[in-house]
Structures are given as C-alpha cells and as structure tokens.
Amino acid sequence: MAESTQVNDVISVGHDGDIALICIDNPPVNATGQAVRQGLEEAISSLNEDGSAKVIAIYCAGRTFVAGADIREFGKPPQPPSLSDVLDQIERSEIPVISIIHGTALGGGFELALSTHARVAIKGARIGLPEILLGLLPGAGGTQRLPRLAGIPWSLDVILSGRQVKAEEALEKGAVDRVTEGEPRAVALAAAQDVLDGKLATRRTAELKTEANQKALDDTLAMVTKKNPHLFSPGKCVEAIAASTLPLDEGMKVERACFIACMETPQRSGLIHAFFGERAVSNIPEAKGDTRPLAKVGVIGGGTMGSGITTSCLMAGIPVRLIEVAQDGLDRGVATITKNLDGAVSRGKMSSDKRDAALAMLEPSIAMEDLADVDLVIEAVFEKMEIKKEIFGKLDTICKEGAILASNTSYLDINKIADMTNRPQDVLGLHFFSPAHVMRLLEIVQGAKTAPDALATGFQLAKKLGKVGVLAQVCDGFIGNRILGHYGKVAAYIVQDGASPQQVDDALEAFGFAMGPHKVGDLAGLDIGYMTRQRKKEEGLDPDERYGGTLADKICEKGWYGRKTGKGYYLYETGAPIPNPEVETLLAETRAELGIEPKAMSDQDIVDRYMTAMISEAARVVEDGTAKRPVDVDMVFLFGYGFPRFRGGPLHYADTIGAAELVARIETYAKEDPHYWQVPELLRKMAADGRTFADLNKES
Incomplete structure (x- = not known):
C-alpha cells in the first residue's frame, strides 16, 4: 500500500489498490473548520480527476468522527469553501464515497455523512443534529437529506430535539447503512471493499424521494408552538423539513432561507451566549488548581435538599454517608433517595443495575462521628445560623485533617460559619438548587479564608455531578438569591x-x-x-x-x-x-x-x-x-x-x-x-x- 499524502495539515489521502482513504485529523473533535473543508474539497476533486480509485472512504483519526462546527469560527466572517458547497461536491462525486462514523457525528459532521453515498457506523457511535439548541437549524443539507433517508416523522424528532441517537436506532430508521465493530481505518478498508464486491450498496441521497407526510408536519408544528411559543427556530425547522419533498436544489434554497432567518433573530445570539457561557464559568484560575480527594462524601440532613444532594452524588458514582439526628428522619431520607433513583430508572437516566449499585454506596447513620473518614461533608439542614454553627463546631472535632466542610446555605454568611472551626481554610459554600438531583446550578461560595485547593475541589465536584459550577463571594444570598431578593x-x-x-x-x-x-x-x-x-x-x-x-x-x-x-x-x-x-x-x-x-x-x-x-x-x-x-x-x-x-x-x-x-x-x-x-x-x-x-x- 502506498503511503498517504497530506493535502494540508488536517486532511490526508491514502491508497490501497482501488480504494482511496481520506483521513480527517483535526483534534480534538475533527470539527469542520476551514482547513477541513478546503482539504476535503481538494481531495475529492483530485481523486475524481485522476481516477486512481474506484471507491473513496472518509474516516477520522482520534476519538471521534466530525463532532460539529469549529466553535472558533463562531461570530467571524465565513471563510470559503462553505460546508454546503463541499457536501454538494461529495454527493456529486462520480466515485462512490462512504463515511465511517465512530464516536459522534454531530451537526455538520452528520451532514457530511449524509452527503456520502453510504454510512457505516462503528458500535457505540451516536449521530445528531443539535443546531436547534443554538437557535438554528441544520444549514448544510441536514433538513433535506435526512428525511430522504429516514422519513419526515423521525427527522422532525431528531432535528427538533437536538438529541444524540445511538447507531442502532439510526440503522433501524435508515440514517446509517451498517453498524459494525473495529478500528476506523480498518472498518473503512473493509466497507470500501464491500462496495467494490457489491456487498454494500451506494446511492446519492439527492436522488431519493422524501415521502410526503403533511400530518406529521402539522402535528409537530402545533406541538412546538404550544410547548415553546416563544422560540423561533422550531417553526423554521418544520418549514425546512417540509421542503425536503422538493428536488434537492430547491429544498436547499428553502433551508438556506430558514437558516438565515434564524441567524438574524436575537434568540440565536442568546442561545449561543448560553452555550459558551456554560463552559466559561469554570474556565477560571480558581477552578483549575490542585484539588483534594473526593472518594467519599458525607451529607448531613435527609430532608428534601439533603436527599437530593445524596441522590446526585450516588448517580455520579460517589459513595455517601448520610447523617440524620433520628432514625425516622433517616428512614424518610433513604426512602426519598430510593424514590429519586427509581425515577431516574423510569426516565431512562440509569439502568436498574446501576440504581442498585448506587444504593449500595449509601451508608445511612444517626451518628455524626461516622463522618470521621469522609473527604467532603455537605451540611444541608434548616436555614438557621445557630444550627449551622453548632454543626460546624462538631465537624471541626470529628472530621479528618484536610476534609472539606461545606454548607448548602442559600443566604447565610459562610465566614461566620467558618469561624466556628479551627480550619476556616477548609470551609466553603456549596449552594445546590432544589431538586438538587435535577437542577444543574451549583453556586460555589468562596469564604474569606477558603483555601485554593478546597475551592478547586468544589468545581471538581460540580463537574463530577454534571452541574454548572459558578463562583460566588460571600454576601446575603450570594449571586442568585441576592438578586432575587x-x-x-x-x-x-x-x-x-x-x-x-x-x-x-x-x-x-x-x-x-x-x-x-x-x-x-x-x-x-x-x-x-x-x-x-x-x-x-x-x-x-x-x-x-x-x-x-x-x-x-x-x-x-x-x-x-x-x-x-x-x-x-x-x-x-x-x-x-x-x-x-x-x-x-x-x-x-x-x-x-x-x-x-x-x-x-x-x-x-x-x-x-x-x-x-x-x-x-x-x-x-x-x-x-x-x-x-x-x-x-x-x-x-x-x-x-x-x-x-x-x-x-x-x-x-x-x-x-x-x-x-x-x-x-x-x-x-x-x-x-x-x-x-x-x-x-x-x-x-x-x-x-x-x-x-x-x-x-x-x-x-
């Protein structure tokens, strides 16, 4: 086999007999930046001109297929070639092009796969078109090609939810043609050989006809209008998908007009701000320092908040020792936690086996002395300063050296609570929001003497729990409740x-x-x-x-x-x-x-x-x-x-x-x-x- 040649820094082309392999290597997620688009355009054009291959397979290096647009290009003038033009070129290729999906193929990445003539997913892969989460819609053919392959009803579901779809479901619906196992390059070679041997069919998606389904369109539009009457992009998604019954070039014009209309609304700006903001809040020096262990957590209080915090930790795989003052209160807390976990199973958030494993990590107790070996204690009792001061005075004598002592207070002064201990450097606020196992916000409150590694551990906990940790300083109500007040x-x-x-x-x-x-x-x-x-x-x-x-x-x-x-x-x-x-x-x-x-x-x-x-x-x-x-x-x-x-x-x-x-x-x-x-x-x-x-x- 001849060695691969570099088209540019992120695209290479290799040959194995009649098979050409295009590799996208643009870490960390192979995003469709300008260099990727340019390299793909040059590679497809060159291969079609020289006729050196009878089938082309596109695969990606690293941990994933193309996982979306390059966020570094957001808000900047677009640089040619456009993704839509590149994908049209791929679809028009005289040589059949197949795509090998591993990891995730999202947004423009899945649109790339849709433009190829067959799609092979490696087990564990997920596909999706999440543009609606940014107030947009798929703008490089996603609303036109997916309905041709998988029908209007399923396309409406995928595009309007923005959800990630498992490879097996995508195969069942026709969005991918095969699910297999193996390493991307090896799968690419095998699938391409199957194309040559007539074992894997290829066709241009544009040549397929979308089956009309006006009822699905009308019902969906009515549903999204009722559910999210304020949002602009869902209606435009439905309008664009409806146009998939037209010839592709006409449908693409409708999709483009709908995309531009979404781009021009303030909602798009707000949703993109939310997207980047969620990542920005933890992109601060205070969140990136050394951290302390989080092998076991103690929670004081089995009420609504304490049970929710415990549930959140257990779902994240963190063992919890739950403390209450009396057995009946402890029993109620355990019952609430069990109910919360059962709810997660019924909603498909976890399996029954994982639920059982989570409950096995719960250690209920009515003895505060049992907190002696935990790495972090979260106090979640009644919002009274006198009660909290008393608890922290006890924790100071019970907890091991270096253990973090956190209060789930909504308003109270963390510094006054810390003054009840001889270790104020270990004290901080962790303000969860109810229900704590559902709400994603966690205010991480920095006391006057909170140590940097204790604060960074608060952010580490937020990440483990899948929460958005936001740094706050001490005042009555911190950020949110102060403004709310x-x-x-x-x-x-x-x-x-x-x-x-x-x-x-x-x-x-x-x-x-x-x-x-x-x-x-x-x-x-x-x-x-x-x-x-x-x-x-x-x-x-x-x-x-x-x-x-x-x-x-x-x-x-x-x-x-x-x-x-x-x-x-x-x-x-x-x-x-x-x-x-x-x-x-x-x-x-x-x-x-x-x-x-x-x-x-x-x-x-x-x-x-x-x-x-x-x-x-x-x-x-x-x-x-x-x-x-x-x-x-x-x-x-x-x-x-x-x-x-x-x-x-x-x-x-x-x-x-x-x-x-x-x-x-x-x-x-x-x-x-x-x-x-x-x-x-x-x-x-x-x-x-x-x-x-x-x-x-x-x-x-």
Missing part, C-alpha cells in the same frame, strides 16, 4: 400598585419564563421567603424601605404556603393552579393600609420594571465582585432560576436594551420611589462610555 420586591410593588399576581405571572410567562414569580413562590413554599424577610427585618438589612412583603406576609400568616398546603397565591385542589380569590381580599386590605389607589398597568410595563430591577441588582453584583463576570450572573439565572435560555441571561438581555435606556428607565421609576430605584454606578459608567456587559466579559 431585590427584584422579588418589585413584583410585590407592582401588585400593590394595581396589577394582580396572575397578571404579573402571565406577563412574565409571555416573556419566556416557565413560571411567573407567584407560581414559583407557591411551588418553593411561601414560608421560605417569609422567614427570610423576617430575618432581614430583625437584622436591619432593609432599613427605611417600602416593605414589599406585606401581602405575602398576610398570606403566610393565614397558613397558606403554596402547593404544600394546597393554597397560596393560587389554589391547587384540582391540580392546575387557579387564582385564589381570597388573595384579592387581602390585597385590597393591603392597599387600603398603605393608602394606595390601584392603577392599571400594562404587561409590557410589568416586564420592563421586573427586568430592570433584576438587571440593576445584577449590575451591582458584578460591580462589587460578588460575581466574577457578567456571564456568571447569566449562567446562575439560566440554570437556577428559570430565566428563558433564548434570552441568554439577564445581563445578555440587558445589552439588547442598552445601558443608556436602562439608566433612563431607572431615573423615571425613581420619581415614584427614589429609595428602591437607584442607578448602579457600573451601569451609569457603561452608559457614558457606550460599553456593554459583553465587553466586560471579554476583559475578564
């Missing part, structure tokens, strides 16, 4: 001034939130906010301020805590929330007591005030260093507070409004309430300099 007041003010709780919820759900703030409060438990407001009053944290909790306090004093009591802002007797008519009576009393004459308020005004309040406190959080960068605030709200992902986060959204407009809004609102509405200095400076939060992210 501020904008939660404006929701109360809006209701006091004339809107109903339902109108506020409806307006914000129309903006893109999955649930409005009053439904969220009912779900979380209104007593939590009540206790926090009472604590802040006692500690003098809200001096001389219009008290926003008056209506909420009246509701709680009635014993209405939301879903768990069947009544809050809404009634839950029939399951779905129905506005609680008694809240209107309490609201009228509140307005009378405060001397407020209610006024009509538009949905847009509600959204503007709510979002401006959120952005204002978020700017202060960045200004005083509680959050390291604006993107950290955005990821906290995307992964912990239900902020609409397509809007990118509160500070990304702020850039779409502009600092100058935000300052003008705040100054207008301040005429009504100068204490609450104050322009953050950072925002005022940004308005003067014409800068954005995106600029601050680049500088950090």
